[in-house]
Amino acid sequence: MTSLIIPRRTRRSLTPALRGGFPVDRLFEDFWGGFDAAPSAPAGFTPRLDVKETDAEYVVTAELPGLEVKDVEILLEEDVLTVRGEKRAEHSDEKAGYKHVETIAGSFERRLALPTEVDADAVSATSKNGVITITLPKRLAAQPSTRAIPVTSA
Numbered sequence: 236m237t238s239l240i241i242p243r244r245t246r247r248s249l250t251p252a253l254r255g256g257f258p259v260d261r262l263f264e265d266f267w268g269g270f271d272a273a274p275s276a277p278a279g280f281t282p283r284l285d286v287k288e289t290d291a292e293y294v295v296t297a298e299l300p301g302l303e304v305k306d307v308e309i310l311l312e313e314d315v316l317t318v319r320g321e322k323r324a325e326h327s328d329e330k331a332g333y334k335h336v337e338t339i340a341g342s343f344e345r346r347l348a349l350p351t352e353v354d355a356d357a358v359s360a361t362s363k364n365g366v367i368t369i370t371l372p373k374r375l376a377a378q379p380s381t382r383a384i385p386v387t388s389a
Contacts, residue, residue: 280322284345293349293371300365309360309369314352316371319344352376 287294297318299307307320321342328335353371360369 280341280343282318282320282343282345284318284347286347290373292373293353295347295369295371297345297367297369298365299367302365304362304367307362307367309367311353311355311358311371314349316347316349316369317344318347318367318369 283298285296295316295318299320301324302320302322306322307318310317310319319342321340323338323340325339326337349371352374354374357372358370360367362368
């Protein structure tokens, strides 16, 4: 018995809009898709957090360009560090016959779960040039202790 294979012909339109590959659908999805979600930050602003760990402490740096210290709140709840704030930006342009003002505002929040307990009374934060550095000392019980163990021959 011989098998007969018939090649399948695809019907492709010469017009991209009729093929389904035209990005009109995506254009509408991108435009209308964001209206049901509440804005969480201006222009997608999410602060970058860098975390360094030593035997004695965690050091968290948050890049917050253009923010003042009064616009940022730092909280430590048990083993979760929260950095939240509000960013505002305003652009004004005046030319002959018209004035254009654009204001962007939104809030952000970053939460970081710490693997060990920290000494909440010794936590400190400093700000310099839009970078906030948070120092979180570990509790003494959480710090690793190293002890040399002598080896004897039997």
